[in-house]
Amino acid sequence: MTYLTRVKTATLATCAMLGVTGASVPAQAADFYASKQIVFLIGGDAGGGYDLYARALSRHMNRFIPGNPVFVPRNQPGAGSGTAAAYLASVAPKDGTTIGALFPGVIIGPLLEEKQQGLYDPTKFVYLGSADSGTRVCITYENSKIKTFEQTQTNKVIIGASAAGGSTRDYAYLHQNAAGGQFNVVSGYKGTVDIFLAMERGEVDGMCGLDWSSLKSQRPSWVAEKKINILVQNGLESEPELDKMGVPTIWKFIKKDEDKRAVEMVFSQQIFGRPYIAPPGTNADQVKLLRDAFMQTVKDPEFQADTEKNRLDVTPSSGERVQSVVEKLYATPKETIKRAKEIISPPA
Secondary structure (H helix, E strand, O other): OOHHHHHHHHHHHHHHHHOOOOOOOOHHHHHHOOOOEEEEEEOOOOOOHHHHHHHHHHOOHHHHOOOOOEEEEEEOOOHHHHHHHHHHHHOOOOOOOEEEEOOHHHHHHHHHOHHHOOOOOHHHOEEEEEOOOOOEEEEEEOOOOOOOHHHHOOOOEEEEOOOOOOHHHHHHHHHHHHHOOOEEEEOOOOOHHHHHHHHHHOOOOEEEEEEHHHHHHHOHHHHHOOOEEEEEEEOOOOOHHHHHOOOOEHHHHOOOHHHHHHHHHHHHHHHHOOEEEEOOOOOHHHHHHHHHHHHHHHHOHHHHHHHHHOOOOOOOEEHHHHHHHHHHHOOOOHHHHHHHHHHOOOOO
16 A cells, blocks of 8 residues: 555545544644744745744734744754754744644654754644645756756756755755765755745756745746746655646656665655644643644635735645644654665765
8 A cells, every 4th residue: 555545545444533633622722822822933044935924824823823823933954954853852832832844854864864853753743734745856947958847867967955955955856865866965955045035146057856836936937937947846746836837746667666666655754845843742732722723724715815816825734634644644654764764875
């Protein structure tokens, strides 16, 4: 059974579960947030895709929480949002007054990166929902000689990337190790904004592991004016918009079945592409309020108008669904985990 099949099964189970979770919130929980603030830790730099989504959510979500708490967005980048994850796991109060927006790589990271093990346990986080479950792309800038993925298999290409654990680094090596891209990966950039600038300056040819929705919201002119070459799309399923543009999927270039299973595992993190998280042990009453508020927010016309204005795609998943997917991810067979670790690491 593939990850996609398991995820669809989990979704059906979650929908059934959601049908019986409409009980009212206790009065004491409904009064809890009156005159309070909710610190919203954003595990990425200001101006990046995760920042834009989190700030849009923070502008609206308080309207759906009894007591109308004030949301206070606070950027805490570092280690591919691992710094924010460690804070949520060990320091943040567990009363629903601190939540986080983390990169999905941080959630899958302890499975794939030994140095992340022990810092936090992603299965213990409380998942409030995800704003998007989308496709990632590998791109080069208009001044690059590399225009197609086929060309990367026979020509050297310089790819900008963040630190270990970030999707731009992991996916760069994934394309190299599983699909034969001749990549020279230059890592250490703070975030996508810095890699964009490096592309414009000609320091690097492009980047991989970039969310398609982030590209459209952060650099809409690049897409509209065709200033980039979209080499390949990454996802468990193809993206219709990219299909119409003739962008191939990565599956075309992966030949080995064991590599396909490992790549499926890595791509499963895209199901929770914009996850919002509360610390382990957060009070169940506050969790219900926050989960309900998230789902009400993403369906709200004002929020939808805000995200449309800022070119943010929203394909939400409930907190219950994300929780289920993470649990299944951590039940992956050891041999698949081992190969996935090799695929996202620098070649030996």
